[in-house]
Amino acid sequence: MTHEDTQITSPPKPSEILLHLGPQHPLQPGPFVLDLKIEGETIREAELHIGYIHKGMEKVFEDRTYLQILPLTDRICYLASNSNNDVYCRGVEELLGIEPTDRAMYLRVLTNELCRLQSHLLGIGEFTTDVGFLTMFIYMVREREGIVSLLEAITGSRLNHNYARFGGVANDLPPGYKEMALKILGDVKKQIKSHDAMMSSDSIYCRRTKGVGVLTAKEASELGVAGPPLRATGVEYDLRRMEPYLVYDDLDFKVITQTEGDVFARVKVRFLEMLESIYIIEQCLDQMPSGPYKQDVTPYITRPKPGEVYSRIEDPRGEMGMYIISDGSDKPYRFRIRGPAFATSQALPPLLLGGYVADVAAIAASMDSCTSEVDR
Amino acid sequence: MGIYEIIMDTLVFIFATNPFSPWIRGVLGGLVIGAVFAGALVMVYLERKFLGDMQSRIGPNRVGGRFGLLQLIADAIKLFTKEDIIPAKADKWLFIGAPIVALTSGFLMVAVIPFDYLYINGNYYAVAVSRMDISILYLEAVSGLAIFAIFMAGWGSSSKYAVLAAFRNVAKMIGYEIPMGISIISVAVMAHSLDIVEIVEAQSSIWFIIAQPLGFVVFFIALLADVGRIPFDQTEAEEELVAGWATEYSGMRWGLAFFAEYFHAVVASFMITLIFLGGWNGLPIVGNLYIPGIFWVIAKVIIVMMVFIWIRAALPRYRIDQVIDIGWKVLIPLALLNLVWSTIIGLMWA
Numbered sequence: 001m002t003h004e005d006t007q008i009t010s011p012p013k014p015s016e017i018l019l020h021l022g023p024q025h026p027l028q029p030g031p032f033v034l035d036l037k038i039e040g041e042t043i044r045e046a047e048l049h050i051g052y053i054h055k056g057m058e059k060v061f062e063d064r065t066y067l068q069i070l071p072l073t074d075r076i077c078y079l080a081s082n083s084n085n086d087v088y089c090r091g092v093e094e095l096l097g098i099e100p101t102d103r104a105m106y107l108r109v110l111t112n113e114l115c116r117l118q119s120h121l122l123g124i125g126e127f128t129t130d131v132g133f134l135t136m137f138i139y140m141v142r143e144r145e146g147i148v149s150l151l152e153a154i155t156g157s158r159l160n161h162n163y164a165r166f167g168g169v170a171n172d173l174p175p176g177y178k179e180m181a182l183k184i185l186g187d188v189k190k191q192i193k194s195h196d197a198m199m200s201s202d203s204i205y206c207r208r209t210k211g212v213g214v215l216t217a218k219e220a221s222e223l224g225v226a227g228p229p230l231r232a233t234g235v236e237y238d239l240r241r242m243e244p245y246l247v248y249d250d251l252d253f254k255v256i257t258q259t260e261g262d263v264f265a266r267v268k269v270r271f272l273e274m275l276e277s278i279y280i281i282e283q284c285l286d287q288m289p290s291g292p293y294k295q296d297v298t299p300y301i302t303r304p305k306p307g308e309v310y311s312r313i314e315d316p317r318g319e320m321g322m323y324i325i326s327d328g329s330d331k332p333y334r335f336r337i338r339g340p341a342f343a344t345s346q347a348l349p350p351l352l353l354g355g356y357v358a359d360v361a362a363i364a365a366s367m368d369s370c371t372s373e374v375d376r
Numbered sequence: 377m378g379i380y381e382i383i384m385d386t387l388v389f390i391f392a393t394n395p396f397s398p399w400i401r402g403v404l405g406g407l408v409i410g411a412v413f414a415g416a417l418v419m420v421y422l423e424r425k426f427l428g429d430m431q432s433r434i435g436p437n438r439v440g441g442r443f444g445l446l447q448l449i450a451d452a453i454k455l456f457t458k459e460d461i462i463p464a465k466a467d468k469w470l471f472i473g474a475p476i477v478a479l480t481s482g483f484l485m486v487a488v489i490p491f492d493y494l495y496i497n498g499n500y501y502a503v504a505v506s507r508m509d510i511s512i513l514y515l516e517a518v519s520g521l522a523i524f525a526i527f528m529a530g531w532g533s534s535s536k537y538a539v540l541a542a543f544r545n546v547a548k549m550i551g552y553e554i555p556m557g558i559s560i561i562s563v564a565v566m567a568h569s570l571d572i573v574e575i576v577e578a579q580s581s582i583w584f585i586i587a588q589p590l591g592f593v594v595f596f597i598a599l600l601a602d603v604g605r606i607p608f609d610q611t612e613a614e615e616e617l618v619a620g621w622a623t624e625y626s627g628m629r630w631g632l633a634f635f636a637e638y639f640h641a642v643v644a645s646f647m648i649t650l651i652f653l654g655g656w657n658g659l660p661i662v663g664n665l666y667i668p669g670i671f672w673v674i675a676k677v678i679i680v681m682m683v684f685i686w687i688r689a690a691l692p693r694y695r696i697d698q699v700i701d702i703g704w705k706v707l708i709p710l711a712l713l714n715l716v717w718s719t720i721i722g723l724m725w726a
Contacts, residue, residue: 019536028617041540041696132606132613134692137429202606205692357540358616358695 008047012037015043019357027130027361032295034346034360041356046349048304061335065108065339066092066302067100074160077098077373079122082115082151083315085164090245090370095304100192102289105246109152110284111154111163112246113277113314117188117352119316120270123368127267128199130361131364136195143191146184154187157223166302168249168294175291178285185278196271208359209264213338213351213363222229223350223361224343225317228269229367233261236287239314251283270368311359315340317368341370380668384494384503388697401698405487406506412486413644414640415636417448419681423638423696426682449630458627460637463534466624470532473620475629478525478636484518485643486599492669502573504668510570514562515647516553519602522640523549526611526621529633533624541620544696545611548601549598551703556598558711560589561652562718583654587721591714592652594707599648603641608697645680653680 007131012018017040023031037045057076062067070277073088074081080218093100098166100108125140138145148158154176157159199205215225217233238255240248251310255274257264312321318340344367351363424447428435440446462471488511490504494504497657508514523546530542564570565585567578575584587593612620619625622633651656653676694702 015600017536027616122575128692131449132609133691135431135689138433142432202692204694207698208695297442356612356695356697358693360612361616 003119008035008037010032013039014038021360022339025175027040027364028371029126029369030375032371032374034349034364036070036352036357036360037327038328038357040360043355043357043360048345048349050345050371050373050374053371058335058374059335062332065330066332071160071162071336074162075302075372076376077341077370078159079119079322079370080115080162080315080317082111082155083161083313083320085162086112087135087311087313087315087320087322089164089166091309091322092304093300094309094311095307095324095326096166096302097305098167098295099154100168100246101292101295103172103291103293104249106284106288107154107169107173107293108164109246109248109251109319110281111151111161113167113284114147114151115161115279116316117274117281118144120274121147122309123316124220126229127365127368131205131367133199133205136199139191139195143188143195146188150181150184150189153180165294168292170294172293173288179303181285182282185281187277189278192271192274196268200268206264208358208362209267209366210260210262210307211358212263213355213366214260214262215347215351219350220347222260222346223347225347227315227340228342229266229344229347230318231256232258232265232269234259239312239319241300243312245311245313250287251280253280263362266366266368301330303328312338317341317370317373320344326370337376339373339376341368341373345371345374378668380670381494384492387549389539399541408489408491408505409483409486411491412482412489412639412642412646415645416638416679419638419642419645420448420679421445422678422681423685423688426685427689430686436531439690442585452516453590455551455628455631460629461624462629463624465534467534469622472530472629474529474532475625475632476523476559476615477528479632481518481521481525481694482636482639482643484521485515485640488514488572489529489643489646489650490576490655491673494642494669504573508571509572510697511572512564512570512651515572516560516658518555519640519643520549520553522602522636525636529621529625534620535624536573537617537619537623538621541611541623543616545604545621547696547698548608548610548703550620551700552598552601552707553592555707555711558603558708558715559595560717561589562588562653562711565715566722567721572650576650576657580657585652585654588714590710591718592709594714595652596648598707599644600684600687601703604637605641607691609693611700613693631715641684642681644672645677645684648680649676652673 008018015038015232018035019038020033020034022028033047033049033052035047036043064072068317070085070088073084076084111187115292121140121144125137125144128136129141151161152158154177155163155170157243177341186320215229215233217235220230220233221234226237236255239245240253241255253276256269258268258275305327307327308325310321310323319338321338322341323336323338324332325334348364348367348369352360355363406695423446425435436447438444438445439450447500488508490502490507492503494503504722516573527542530538530545545665548710563575566584567575569575569578604611609660610623617623625633658667658669658672
């Protein structure tokens with residue numbers, strides 16, 4: 001299955017309407033256009049157009065020094081800024097041939113999991129508004145507030161954290177952080193469990209989500225979908241387990257899967273993953289080694305040896321990869337980003353076919369795409 | 377005799393001595409519509425504050441003191457001063473007419489709503505603009521006019537979202553007016569009358585919510601669908617159809633359409649109060665203390681409104697095909713079952 005399979009080629013028949021959804025529409029996290037050919041309320045054909053906020057980031061990166069690129073990686077997707085920092089830094093570290101310190105690795109895992117938590121909370125929140133459940137959105141944002149304040153305490157900012165550095169992280173944990181984190185995470189864990197139970201037991205919610213927008217494992221792998229949408233189809237694919245980076249080898253966690261592959265399963269995967277993330281963070285706080293949080297000597301001007309590297313990470317939304325080619329200068333020769341949201345967006349039109357107009361909101365939000373990253 | 381009764385006595389005296397004077401009826405009608413209008417304002421305010429409490433946020437808290445009492449006035453000023461935009465391709469008269477028809481159908485419904493039933497000088501007087509023998513049928517018929525308003529808006533806006541919303545609304549209404557009508561007939565069978573005043577009086581011993589709980593459930597769900605509140609707000613589902621049939625409206629025209637919805641919700645609360653919750657028949661908890669019937673009516677209406685808001689906070693939205701399934705496959709059979717039940721009980725009661 002490719003993008004060409006879901007192009008609208010013929011004009012609508014007299015019984016059909018062409019609904020031009022976007023580029024500004026309340027269901028969208030950012031501007032894109034979804035052309036739907038509908039007959040009554042049923043979707044016959046769907047076509048996705050992207051590129052409304054294309055920023056040309058990869059080209060911009062080729063004109064910046066390695067250190068200047070670092071804060072820009074936050075802006076690829078503000079909900080995954082820690083993951084983006086981390087994957088970029090690991091790529092450059094591999095080119096430079098250095099390793100982050102032990103404590104820095106734990107701190108990066110800690111912030112990555114916090115980042116996953118707040119991204120999933122907001123993702124589920126946006127999803128619930130799209131099925132008309134505003135209350136749950138506000139509850140989710142309330143829970144997210146605690147997580148964001150935990151990130152703020154470490155990194156100093158609530159969004160676009162810019163925390164990872166080559167060979168370490170920007171700063172150490174503030175004093176008393178462990179107690180504060182355990183208290184907030186305990187509350188959040190309790191609330192997440194209660195929200196999950198509340199949503200799963202709601203009959204209207206189940207009718208809206210079960211059996212809707214079913215993605216099969218085969219389609220998912222053909223379209224390059226990873227992350228929660230793929231794990232919801234029953235495939236146990238998680239880079240933290242498949243290709244352990246940082247200290248994920250030493251940590252205990254389950255790879256959450258569901259088998260149905262529908263909207264309900266995707267949201268359920270996110271709910272359960274949040275509980276796993278909290279468990280990982282608790283382990284990190286317990287096992288955190290003492291020692292320096294960054295390398296003693298970090299070069300001010302970074303000039304890696306010529307070579308190329310592909311580093312990847314399990315982003316909140318899927319698999320994030322960065323391909324960097326160095327020619328020995330202080331700027332990358334070629335930079336390429338493989339974003340998870342691009343793949344999940346690509347999977348959207350085939351899922352809509354045969355569904356109802358009302359399902360567009362539920363399916364699109366359950367894929368948890370991010371236009372900022374699609375149009376990087 | 378309290379002030380309330382003196383006022384009512386005067387009103388009823390004028391009304392009873394001059395029952396056909398259009399002036400008297402006009403004044404009374406104005407008062408009653410004003411009262412329901414105020415009810416709609418209360419509902420908007422409650423919706424913001426009470427819903428805010430349930431969603432763990434504050435709600436309006438700046439304009440008019442820390443409780444945001446003047447928020448509505450600020451909103452009204454904003455809506456009045458906004459530019460009035462009519463889309464170039466719109467069907468102008470349908471577009472302009474739709475909010476007016478929506479509000480008018482609400483006003484017409486208010487005409488037969490009784491607030492109290494007073495015993496003065498050996499006669500009973502219903503405090504209503506107009507007392508009809510078939511007032512409940514009239515109410516049902518006039519409430520159907522609101523569908524035209526939404527269809528006019530949907531068709532006149534020349535917007536695909538609005539047309540889809542109008543289609544949805546018509547499909548929904550066809551499915552839900554029937555169970556609503558059947559449950560109203562069940563009540564009428566039990567009360568032996570189509571007059572709302574008689575129906576409320578028939579509940580002086582036992583409220584119809586207890587006599588026919590099934591009918592209440594069917595009626596309540598159908599009414600929720602009728603006024604288009606969550607989980608039945610498919611006609612203005614924001615994430616699907618932007619603002620549904622009101623997508624192209626702006627300024628005070630949108631304000632009228634918005635207000636008409638709340639007006640209908642208030643009238644719906646009155647209908648539930650009067651038809652199932654015993655109207656002015658109070659609870660026997662306060663002993664010999666005299667509480668005017670209008671107090672009970674208003675208290676019950678506010679409770680019903682809060683239940684509407686509570687439902688909005690607690691439930692997601694159905695998909696339109698599921699809504700229609702529920703209407704035809706669940707509510708109509710249940711309504712018919714309730715009709716059989718109420719006929720049997722009604723005959724035994726008689």
